[in-house]
Amino acid sequence: MKDIIGIILLIVLGSLTQLWIGPNGFGWPADPFIAWQLRVPRLLLALGAGAGLAGCGLLLQVLLRNPLASPYTLGVGSASALGASVVMVAIPSASIGLGAWMGALMATALVLLLRRRAGLDNEALILCGIAIALCASAGVLLLHYFADRATSSAMLRWTMGGLSSVGIWDGLTGVIPTLIGGSWLLWILPQLNLLQLGEDWAQSRGVAVEQLKLSILIVVALWTGALVAQAGPISFIGLIAPHMARRQFGYDLRRCAPATLGLGAGLLTCCDALARVVMAPAELPVGVLTALLGGPAFVALLLSKR
Amino acid sequence: MRAENLSLSYGSDPVITELTLAINPGELTVLIGVNGCGKTSLLRALAGLHKPLSGTVFGAAQKRPQARRYELAYLPQTLPERVSLSVNELVLMGADAPNRWYPSPAAEQRVRRALELLGMTTLANRACNTLSGGEYRRAALAACFAQGTPWLLLDEPCAGLDLHQSAVLMNGLSTWLKNDSKRGALVVLHDLNLCAQWADRCVLLNHGQVQADGDPETVLSSAALEDAYGQLQRFRHPQRDHLVVLGLQP
Numbered sequence: 001m002k003d004i005i006g007i008i009l010l011i012v013l014g015s016l017t018q019l020w021i022g023p024n025g026f027g028w029p030a031d032p033f034i035a036w037q038l039r040v041p042r043l044l045l046a047l048g049a050g051a052g053l054a055g056c057g058l059l060l061q062v063l064l065r066n067p068l069a070s071p072y073t074l075g076v077g078s079a080s081a082l083g084a085s086v087v088m089v090a091i092p093s094a095s096i097g098l099g100a101w102m103g104a105l106m107a108t109a110l111v112l113l114l115r116r117r118a119g120l121d122n123e124a125l126i127l128c129g130i131a132i133a134l135c136a137s138a139g140v141l142l143l144h145y146f147a148d149r150a151t152s153s154a155m156l157r158w159t160m161g162g163l164s165s166v167g168i169w170d171g172l173t174g175v176i177p178t179l180i181g182g183s184w185l186l187w188i189l190p191q192l193n194l195l196q197l198g199e200d201w202a203q204s205r206g207v208a209v210e211q212l213k214l215s216i217l218i219v220v221a222l223w224t225g226a227l228v229a230q231a232g233p234i235s236f237i238g239l240i241a242p243h244m245a246r247r248q249f250g251y252d253l254r255r256c257a258p259a260t261l262g263l264g265a266g267l268l269t270c271c272d273a274l275a276r277v278v279m280a281p282a283e284l285p286v287g288v289l290t291a292l293l294g295g296p297a298f299v300a301l302l303l304s305k306r
Numbered sequence: 307m308r309a310e311n312l313s314l315s316y317g318s319d320p321v322i323t324e325l326t327l328a329i330n331p332g333e334l335t336v337l338i339g340v341n342g343c344g345k346t347s348l349l350r351a352l353a354g355l356h357k358p359l360s361g362t363v364f365g366a367a368q369k370r371p372q373a374r375r376y377e378l379a380y381l382p383q384t385l386p387e388r389v390s391l392s393v394n395e396l397v398l399m400g401a402d403a404p405n406r407w408y409p410s411p412a413a414e415q416r417v418r419r420a421l422e423l424l425g426m427t428t429l430a431n432r433a434c435n436t437l438s439g440g441e442y443r444r445a446a447l448a449a450c451f452a453q454g455t456p457w458l459l460l461d462e463p464c465a466g467l468d469l470h471q472s473a474v475l476m477n478g479l480s481t482w483l484k485n486d487s488k489r490g491a492l493v494v495l496h497d498l499n500l501c502a503q504w505a506d507r508c509v510l511l512n513h514g515q516v517q518a519d520g521d522p523e524t525v526l527s528s529a530a531l532e533d534a535y536g537q538l539q540r541f542r543h544p545q546r547d548h549l550v551v552l553g554l555q556p
């Protein structure tokens with residue numbers, strides 16, 4: 001019970017800090033535009049992206065039966081960065097988010113194609129993801145080389161991730177994919193519970209394993225792609241939240257998965273609030289802060305397990 | 307449950323060739339044979355987990371997994387990775403259809419009975435990663451019982467178990483079969499003496515084909531057994547009415 005209260009407190013603390021922090025210190029803004037068109041959308045995006053990235057991380061950890069999997073394991077993060085960079089360099093008038101989403105979908109389509117053609121197992125899928133990520137990163141570097149200084153700087157800034165939002169729609173683009181993806185995740189939890197025990201074990205207990213695995217890959221691509229398109233490739237939330245939840249709530253995903261979503265939302269909201277406070281009135285890119293804090297936190301979590 | 311002219315392969319390597327075998331309800335059928343003779347592949351094909359190269363498997367394997375789970379329960383040779391689930395949680399997870407968030411009262415009752423049958427009631431709340439190898443195998447078998455199917459396919463359920471744990475497990479299996487005449491089980495065993503003691507029928511597999519099939523007494527005293535395993539010493543147990551089979555030094 002105290003673990004559930006802890007997650008709720010984390011979300012409430014992050015949310016209140018997000019809403020009350022401004023360049024002039026703490027306080028609810030007098031201008032309704034700042035409150036409803038800047039701070040509330042930013043909070044919604046942080047909650048949606050945090051929960052979503054954590055949910056995608058959990059799905060891939062179960063699918064690949066690998067605790068090191070994250071939403072970006074199959075190359076989605078780097079491919080979306082490539083998609084966004086291509087748009088910035090070649091079609092500046094087009095939407096960067098759309099480019100990022102297309103990049104994410106193309107990376108997953110490539111993984112699915114390779115899986116179908118070569119009948120890849122989980123390890124080979126991860127290696128494919130690494131290869132796609134390396135190629136996409138090389139593509140981004142190549143674009144940096146050819147781009148002018150301003151575009152190159154914008155590309156670099158995008159890859160650091162950020163939750164700046166203008167208008168309620170920006171916030172909803174983080175919440176809507178997570179509401180849809182999260183509902184689907186909760187619906188298939190009993191099947192995921194069996195899948196995490198092994199494919200033969202799950203299949204002989206009534207799970208259509210191949211169908212489920214394909215659905216997970218497609219949902220993770222659409223879900224992660226939609227979030228990365230809006231918030232950029234924010235790292236570590238998708239890796240660390242499932243680990244923390246599993247540690248406190250055990251391996252029964254009926255308890256662990258809702259906790260993962262809540263932890264993801266709480267962690268990203270708190271990190272973003274911190275990113276706005278640390279160097280106020282300037283802001284740190286939230287993706288840099290999640291990596292800076294997440295890395296040591298992850299190592300500490302692993303060490304404390306031992 | 308029946309396989310007709312069944313051939314199985316891994317890539318281009320044939321494992322089972324033109325095998326025909328029927329498993330009957332009301333019997334504990336034990337499948338024996340040396341390592342690599344195709345026992346696990348046959349079991350997986352009967353469970354619908356290995357696609358045949360040719361031939362047909364009649365029975366539950368022809369159905370979709372969602373329907374198959376009501377007809378047969380399969381215990382794989384390699385058990386699920388041990389995680390910090392309790393025994394009760396592990397057994398409950400497969401006891402009902404996988405689209406249910408919470409198990410039905412009927413499934414909970416099956417779980418209680420399965421745990422009782424295998425002497426696991428006191429361990430129900432223990433985490434699986436704190437159990438001994440034997441206890442964990444019994445928990446996995448309880449999960450198969452709790453599925454409530456008429457057929458059981460068990461791949462080396464006694465692997466790594468001591469004499470007492472093996473006897474507890476085989477006794478639980480035998481009692482489960484006797485409780486309902488419509489139930490049947492195909493069990494892969496390496497211990498020929500367990501086979502002699504518990505089997506109603508014994509099938510000897512060698513080089514992917516059935517070499518002997520019949521009551522354990524007949525199969526374990528057949529020449530085919532020495533063809534498969536090499537030189538053996540066989541004698542009748544002085545107190546119990548079954549054969550004892552010992553391997554000899556080559």
